[in-house]
Amino acid sequence: MKTIYKIAKTELQTLFYSPVAWLVIVIFTFQTAMTFTNMFGGLVRNQALGYELVSVTSNVFSNPWGGVFPAIQGYLFLYIPLLTMGLMSREFGSGSIRLLYSSPVTNVQIILGKFLSMMIYGLVLVGIMLIFTLFGAFTIKDFDLPLVLTGLLGVYLLICAYAAVGLFMSSLTSYQVVAAMLTLAMLGALNYVKDMWQDIEFIRDITYWLSISGRAGEFVIGLICSEDLLYFVIVIVLFLTLAIIRLQACRQKSPWFLTLGRYVGVVLLACFLGYLSSRPKLMGYYDVTATKMNTLTPNSQDVISRLEGGLTITSYLNALDEQDIWTASPSQVKTDQVRFKQYVRFKPDIKLKYVYYYDTIQSLSQDQRFPNLNTEQRAREIMRIHGLDSSLFLSPGQIREQIDLSGEKNMFVRLLERENGEKTFLRVFDDMQHHPGESEITAAFKRIAMELPTVGFLVGHGERDIHRTGDREYSGFALEKRFRYALINQGFDILNVRLTDEVPDNIKILVIAEMKEPLTETEEINLERYIARGGNLFITCEPKRSEIMNVLLEKFGVRLVTGTLVQLSENFSPDLIVAQPSQEAAKLNYYFDGMKQNNRCLVMSGAAGLEYDRNNEYNVIPLFISDSLSWNEVETTNFVDERPVLSVSVGEMQKSYATVLALSREINNKEQKIMILGDADCISNGELSMHRRGISASNYTVIMGGFYWMSDNEVPIDVRRPTPPDNVIYLNEAKIGTWQVLMTWILPGILLMISIFIWIRRRGR
Template sequence: MKVIFKIAKAELQVLFFSPVAWLVLVIFSFQSAILYNNIFDEMVRSQALGRDLFSATLGIFSGMLGFYPNIAKYLFLYIPLLTMGVMSREYNNGSIKLLLSSPIDSRQIIFGKYLSLMIYGLVLTGIAAVFSFFSIATVNNVDTPVVLSGLLGIYLLICAYAAIGLFMSSITSYTVVSAIGTLAILAFLGYISGVAQDVPLVRDITYWLSISGRSDTFFGGMITVEDVLYFVLVVGLFLGFATLKLQLSRRKTTWISASLKYVTVFLVAAVIGYVSTRPKMMAVLDVTRNKTNTLSKSSQEVMNHLNDKLTIYTFTNMLAQDNFLALPIGQKIDIDRFKRYLRFKPDIKLNYYYYYHKADNPFLDKRYPNNSDRERFDSLKRIYNWKFDAIPFEQLEKKADLGSEGYQFVRLLELGNGKRTFLRVYDDMMRYPSEAEITAAVKRMIMDLPVVGFVTGHSERSSTTDNDRGYKMFAQEKRFRYALINQGFDFQEVNLEQSIPDKIKILVIADPRKPLSATELEKLQAYINKGGNLVISGEPDKTENINPVAALVGVQFLPGLLVNPTADFPPDLMIMRPTKEARAMSYYLESQGKNNLPLIMPGAAGLQYTGKDYTATTLFRSDSSSWNEMETKNFIDDTVIYHTNAGEIQQSYPTVLALNRIVNGKEQKIIVTGDADWLSTGELNMRRAKVMASNYSLINAAFSWLSDGEVPIDTRRDPSIDTSLSIGEKGWATTAFIFKWVIPALLIIAGVVIWLRRRGK
């Protein structure tokens, strides 16, 4: 070890007596200051405007615009300048012959040289740490472990780059060639993740070899064994190559023997790296305060109940419009979407199938109107240069009923006991399922989740029809992320001429256009008496049909249509915010109220609770200037006028009521709404100027409450507390100047002083 330290000391003297090392420090410091100042400027400005800084620590240091990821982008430019002469200089000076003829071992030479680069890397990391520790001092309730894990990621990246640069310097006496070679290897390691991704075994190796994004987990506050081991193996691999180069320079050997040694070193690193990527080898440390890199508590509880083997089948129809979502070239990225689950259950299997079958694809129908499915696939395969084949759907027909999913991209989750469910992608910007949808799908197979029954037979709103009046979008639209079917609910139509099935946990009666018979009301009463949960929604023009139903729970739909004339909207458009009681009842409504987002009802009746059996909570109510309009029917041509003699009363009316009571030791829950359009497909798709509706907040709140919190899955985490800074605009202006100009100037002065002292000696 003494020899290694002596070599390292000598190399450090050469480094710091060189203007290149100081120039790198100055440029790195100046560039880091620019990046950090831009980020922190925005933070200070936002605070001055009175805004909370959501998770300031992660906002400063991680993400696409974060400090650490951005300085990591430039490190590959600095390290080759430092390493290009470490060994090349020995060749040029002729001192390499003295080293090789000395009793010093080749490993001691390489490790000594590398130790000096590690120490220099600590200096570079120390410059980044200046900004990091400033944030620790000025961000209130800063998430310090995240800051430190990011510094570790920076340092490991520098060490990996330095090992590569040292190897390149050991194989040539030309410093420029060494620098260019280092850049070439770094470019190769960044590019290789996309090589041979359609070959299963090779896919795993090339994906593992890629250095691109390896530090991002550290920047986000997560330390993984796989990533730490990757950096250790890369360092070991290239130090091994450099050591081999020196050893082979000392004694002659055949090129075959030399090649075998290099290949052996590579294969050892590759095998260890491949093993480290296996799910059973996964080990992570999430250092974030709120565990943002780990499954939420709700998801962890679900996974803890998963005692059977889980297989996820991914079916891609190459003739569908979404055939690009999980192509072989992107399979490793797709598997990463389930990494959080694989850490909890490493034996989850993921299988991919590619098939062809006619699907809803107007482009292909127009381009190849007379071609068979096989001919269409062959044409696409040739045009896109696909290196894989697909099978006809007939060979998969027994595995899954993909026809019910329209032969679109879909996943099938299956347990060892045969239980299965679909996991879909969605027609939105995100496309892929989030933690909430994945966990809901798993929970559907291992627990009995609520079944929602929709009453039929009286021209009620249907959960299966696509028209604007229907409820399909919020209930059963498979490609809509927030549809209840994708959040864990199942559905069944209920005819009140028969007894309501026991498995119905939530019954929906939505705007019956015909009255219910006495027999049907009796069966509904029996369901209520047993403690069944219920949703009742009606329209002001058919109160005579809905009131007999509402009366069973002590609620009355009041006569008239609620109006509240404004300059910008029709008078019958109710724009309402959640009440204080509503916000206390549901975090969905608390968020809606906090963001000042309204619930919109395009025509509603006022509600009144007249019963005694339930505790009634008003969730939404109209403005105090509203009244129940009894006369006007045409709100386009006529003007609404408040007439007390017509029975109109101006006051705030409840429009959404939540009722609850204890029945047979269990809490019964009922939601009554004075409008049925608020959750219709037409209203949910409606866009109005000057107002952004949040009707889905009430949908989620209502059905979460009615299902006793079982679904939708609550993936919330504790709110971030690092939301403010302890430094003001003036203090930051001074600090920003020091970062940008004073620190680089001090480094320049230090470099000049050392250079002058060296020159004087």
């Protein structure tokens, strides 16, 4: 060990007497300071402007768009080759390697001594980053120190890995410039190897594991994974061993084929160990963050714990589905599997399968681009252009023998299937996020793990249809498979219900959407039985249906106010009501509270106000209320050509009206919950897809919040995390300007002067 230390000490003396080492330190300090102060200063300015800060520690150090650690990873590979290029090539070029060979020093000691010097130099770079860490610890409220220390560990391991690669490359040549170029080439290969041969299943796992790209990423966000930790250990040992073999070959003049065999053997052993370390059952995790932001929420963990036995997730990819052709194509399998990594962490026996096929889809674009080609010809042309192996894709007949995907319109979809036969689909969505999040994935798992609430939609009286896609229908919030917030994608089962028979026992929520015809006597009896047993109800109304709907609403002490609510506006129709969540709504659940906090509203076009008895058996909460300047317009019916005028003489009254009510009571040892909306169009297909300039509408949140409340907070899945406590910076914009000058210019300047002093002093000697 003393010999290794002496070699390291000698190498460090040589390194720090050279301008390169000091230049790297100065530039590294300057770039780190620039990145840190830019991000930190931006947050200080946002705080001064009154914006609420969230996760300050993570934003400063881990943010992929400007955080310190991601930025450092982006330019480290440029520095290390400059430092390692002379480690061994200098010995070969000057002939001093012969002195080492003739001395009682082993090859292992030479390589480990050289590498130890780089490890110490790496600690110097980490020490510079530690300066900014300490600054953050003293200026950020509840600074998340474990997160930053884990990031420092990841960056340090990356430096060591780069150094090991550079040391081996330096042992291959006597020219330092060539050694630097070889190091850059190898680092480039290690970065891009994960994209090579990914369509070959046997090689896929090996090449993906070999890639160094993003290996420190999980450390940076505060997650320690055994796979990444072992990766750095294995890669470092691999290249150090290769360097030792290289010295041994030069020292003993070994035959080339023997040396090559040793190289291959060491590489194969490293790949085998790496393959083992990447097996889910052998992987361990530790989330160091204060809010466990890299770990599934407790609700998701609970659902996964209930999934006993085997579970397979099969992804079905249609070659004609060009929107998702790269989501799970053979070359993207490993990338796609990362989307389920958190779930595999808690259930390592999850199997991920991929099935490729081609079948007809509805695509106007393809009809225009390939007008004369049939389904098979289009598929083969698309596969040819994208370089996909057509032999991997099943024909329409072959895929239909396995599964019927016509209900999914042959679009990309995943099938979750348990050993006991329980199965459900997990979809992608037509929004910017596209892929399902934790809420949707957990909801799908929960569907096959336990019985979830079933929502019944009353039919037979002209109600809104959940199977039609017209603007006024309800398929969007109920059954639209590509709409993220549809009930079917949030864990609910959906059924049509007729009141000619008793409501099935599995129906937990009954939706009555603007009846156009009254109930028959038998239907009244069956509805009364459902209400008497404590069944929950979701009722939507329209002003023009007040005569029919009031008969139903009177059962709960509620009635529609005569007329249509209007609210005069310069830009919109008078009957467009912008209803705000009430304080009581914010207390009911976090969905409505979020609307209140973020100034989101419920837009209702053609709504009726809701009145209710104060002393009935139900506890009534006005969830959404109109502006105090709104009134119930009785006379005007054409809001396009006529401008309504308040007329008190005909019963019009200007005030705030409740437009959505929540009712509850205790019955049969449970809480019965009822929601009533004064507008049936506000959650229709047309309104959910509507955007109005200047209005921050969030109508879909009313669906989510309402059904979350009526399902007793069971679904949609609550995947909220604790609010990060590091939300205040103890600096103002004037002080951060001073610190920016000190860190960006003064600190690197001091280091530059020290380096010049040492260089001049050495030249004088």
